Amino acid sequence: MSILVIAEHNNEELQAATANTLTAAKEIAEKTGSEISLLVAGGNCNAVAEAASAIPGVAQVLLADSPALEKQLPENFAPYLSELVKEKSFTYVIAPSTTQGKNVLPRAAALLDVAQISDITGIVDGDTFVRPIYAGNAMQTLKSSDTIKAMTVRTAAFDPADLTGGSCSVEKLGDAADVGLSRFVSEEVVQSDRPELSNARIIVSGGRGMQSGDNFEMLEKVADKLGAAVGASRAAVDAGYVPNDMQVGQTGKIVAPDLYIAVGISGAIQHLAGMKDSKIIVAINKDEDAPIFNVADYGLVADLFDAVPELDSQL
Amino acid sequence: MKILVGIKRVVDANIKVRIKADNSAVDVEKLKMVVNPFCEIAIEEALRLKESGVATEVIAVSIGSDSCHEQLRTALALGADRVIHVATDEVIQPLAVAKLFNAIVEQEKPGLVLFGKQSIDGDNNQSGQMLAALSGMAQGTFASEISIEGDEIMVTREVDSGLQKVALKLPAVVTADLRLNEPRYVSLPNLMKAKRKPIESISVAELGIDITPRLSTVTVLNPPERSAGEKVANVAELVEKLKSEGAL
Numbered sequence: 001m002s003i004l005v006i007a008e009h010n011n012e013e014l015q016a017a018t019a020n021t022l023t024a025a026k027e028i029a030e031k032t033g034s035e036i037s038l039l040v041a042g043g044n045c046n047a048v049a050e051a052a053s054a055i056p057g058v059a060q061v062l063l064a065d066s067p068a069l070e071k072q073l074p075e076n077f078a079p080y081l082s083e084l085v086k087e088k089s090f091t092y093v094i095a096p097s098t099t100q101g102k103n104v105l106p107r108a109a110a111l112l113d114v115a116q117i118s119d120i121t122g123i124v125d126g127d128t129f130v131r132p133i134y135a136g137n138a139m140q141t142l143k144s145s146d147t148i149k150a151m152t153v154r155t156a157a158f159d160p161a162d163l164t165g166g167s168c169s170v171e172k173l174g175d176a177a178d179v180g181l182s183r184f185v186s187e188e189v190v191q192s193d194r195p196e197l198s199n200a201r202i203i204v205s206g207g208r209g210m211q212s213g214d215n216f217e218m219l220e221k222v223a224d225k226l227g228a229a230v231g232a233s234r235a236a237v238d239a240g241y242v243p244n245d246m247q248v249g250q251t252g253k254i255v256a257p258d259l260y261i262a263v264g265i266s267g268a269i270q271h272l273a274g275m276k277d278s279k280i281i282v283a284i285n286k287d288e289d290a291p292i293f294n295v296a297d298y299g300l301v302a303d304l305f306d307a308v309p310e311l312d313s314q315l
Numbered sequence: 316m317k318i319l320v321g322i323k324r325v326v327d328a329n330i331k332v333r334i335k336a337d338n339s340a341v342d343v344e345k346l347k348m349v350v351n352p353f354c355e356i357a358i359e360e361a362l363r364l365k366e367s368g369v370a371t372e373v374i375a376v377s378i379g380s381d382s383c384h385e386q387l388r389t390a391l392a393l394g395a396d397r398v399i400h401v402a403t404d405e406v407i408q409p410l411a412v413a414k415l416f417n418a419i420v421e422q423e424k425p426g427l428v429l430f431g432k433q434s435i436d437g438d439n440n441q442s443g444q445m446l447a448a449l450s451g452m453a454q455g456t457f458a459s460e461i462s463i464e465g466d467e468i469m470v471t472r473e474v475d476s477g478l479q480k481v482a483l484k485l486p487a488v489v490t491a492d493l494r495l496n497e498p499r500y501v502s503l504p505n506l507m508k509a510k511r512k513p514i515e516s517i518s519v520a521e522l523g524i525d526i527t528p529r530l531s532t533v534t535v536l537n538p539p540e541r542s543a544g545e546k547v548a549n550v551a552e553l554v555e556k557l558k559s560e561g562a563l
């Protein structure tokens with residue numbers, strides 16, 4: 001048995017999600033006696049493969065460096081991936097549960113005629129996995145009867161693996177075809193000096209209670225003092241206060257930092273689905289009956305426009 | 316251009332579900348069932364494309380037991396021209412959903428397929444991508460804006476790093492994210508009228524698709540409960556507690 005892990009990267013460097021996904025892969029490897037190969041697929045991504053070859057516990061890096069894969073368009077990437085899995089007889093193909101992983105892996109799984117198990121949070125044995133359903137209100141244990149198991153990993157559920165200290169070979173794979181179904185047009189990448197939401201140790205999130213995008217500056221000041229990332233509820237994103245990549249929840253990012261500070265967020269189940277596995281939850285809300293207080297370790301009933309500046313001055 | 320929309324019947328998003336005593340499944344009996352919120356957004360987008368003259372016909376399709384007639388009637392009341400029920404009482408997993416839809420795609424030859432990005436019960440986020448694979452179509456997942464330009468559809472996608480825009484050859488599969496639009500409400504008179512409209516029905520056997528599940532459920536359990544902690548009186552106390560826990 002052998003495992004193929006798809007690396008998350010931006011053609012320049014490996015992204016954090018890769019490290020958590022590898023932890024899940026290693027657990028499967030231990031339970032099944034398998035070897036892990038890491039696929040770096042992209043365009044001009046040699047540096048990523050170099051870096052990946054230093055990851056302990058990875059037997060080999062497979063480098064698919066090809067113009068047709070530069071933006072990882074699923075129309076080009078999925079057939080390439082499914083052929084690779086067949087050719088090298090991988091029995092597991094695993095991607096992080098990022099928008100990239102969710103985009104390409106189901107397409108490849110369908111081409112392989114196998115099911116995909118989305119968002120695994122636990123591994124029972126080589127065929128049996130745990131995943132949340134109903135916005136995390138139930139945990140389902142599933143057994144797969146497919147010979148090839150395709151799955152995405154909920155990164156917040158696995159600690160990051162070490163990415164340095166090892167050494168393995170890099171095998172260059174052949175070119176991918178552009179199947180001509182899709183074109184990349186443009187992207188707006190949100191630039192920030194703050195840590196990424198998905199691997200920040202502390203997150204300060206704002207909701208509809210923030211009232212405007214400008215008011216998020218208050219949270220940013222606190223975040224900068226704490227070295228924290230800034231997140232948001234769907235209501236804050238829908239209202240246009242902040243961009244979509246900041247949304248935490250069932251349909252946004254799933255996070256589990258050491259400390260999550262929810263400011264002006266009511267605590268709808270869809271929001272809780274994205275943050276309730278945080279180690280410590282703090283809620284600041286003026287409504288003492290807000291459901292967020294049912295999951296908060298520390299609740300402060302206060303007007304956020306008083307409490308947040310005060311918090312800022314006390315840090 | 317015909318648009319095919321996938322409509323799934325799910326438990327209302329506001330309900331906190333309970334698990335059956337034998338831990339075999341979530342208990343959905345007697346709960347309020349609705350159109351999956353992301354499918355509502357998909358159908359809304361289809362209707363807007365028809366209203367703006369881009370689409371000629373909107374066909375809503377739901378796979379499941381006869382009870383999903385209720386959601387198909389909602390689709391009719393919202394303005395769908397036709398609805399198709401793919402009848403089965405079996406548990407349908409995304410690969411089977413994709414295969415069944417692929418058979419309908421072959422019959423109907425739509426110019427565009429609109430799905431929700433995920434169903435809020437299974438939270439799979441797979442069916443659209445799988446259908447795109449099987450039918451050889453391009454896919455635009457997590458769509459927050461679409462526009463049809465000639466033989467292509469431009470799709471703005473909500474991705475982890477921000478927004479990405481792609482151009483896809485038509486026909487294509489697009490999966491709707493929350494910000495694609497604000498769905499309209501169903502009016503009662505339209506719902507009454509929809510009761511008299513026909514629902515086309517086709518069985519899984521007639522479509523000749525093997526839907527045997529590849530995944531079997533071992534157990535369904537409650538997640539670890541989080542209990543309420545303490546209320547602090549002021550910011551100073553909050554900071555002190557967090558410091559003493561080593562969180563700051």
Ligand SMILES: Cc1cc2nc3c(=O)[nH]c(=O)nc-3n(C[C@H](O)[C@H](O)[C@H](O)COP(=O)(O)OP(=O)(O)OC[C@H]3O[C@@H](n4cnc5c(N)ncnc54)[C@H](O)[C@@H]3O)c2cc1C
Binds near residue numbers: 271
């Ligand atoms: C299919 C689906 C998917 C969804 N996915 C997500 C998701 O991924 N993430 C998500 O977050 N939501 C999601 N939602 C939406 C979710 O149901 C809630 O509507 C949303 O989380 C509410 O955001 P909020 O708490 O910011 O706003 P509200 O519920 O309006 O709460 C605002 C809170 O701010 C407090 N407040 C107001 N002013 C002040 C003040 N001056 N000082 C202190 N407190 C104040 C209020 O007391 C209130 O509790 C989803 C919904 C659906 C149906």
Ligand SMILES: Nc1ncnc2c1ncn2[C@@H]1O[C@H](COP(=O)(O)O)[C@@H](O)[C@H]1O
Binds near residue numbers: 357429435441
């Ligand atoms: N039983 C079904 N009937 C109709 N459409 C479905 C069904 N299951 C899934 N879909 C479509 O696929 C989307 C994604 O579902 P999923 O892959 O289960 O998260 C849904 O929003 C629907 O548009």
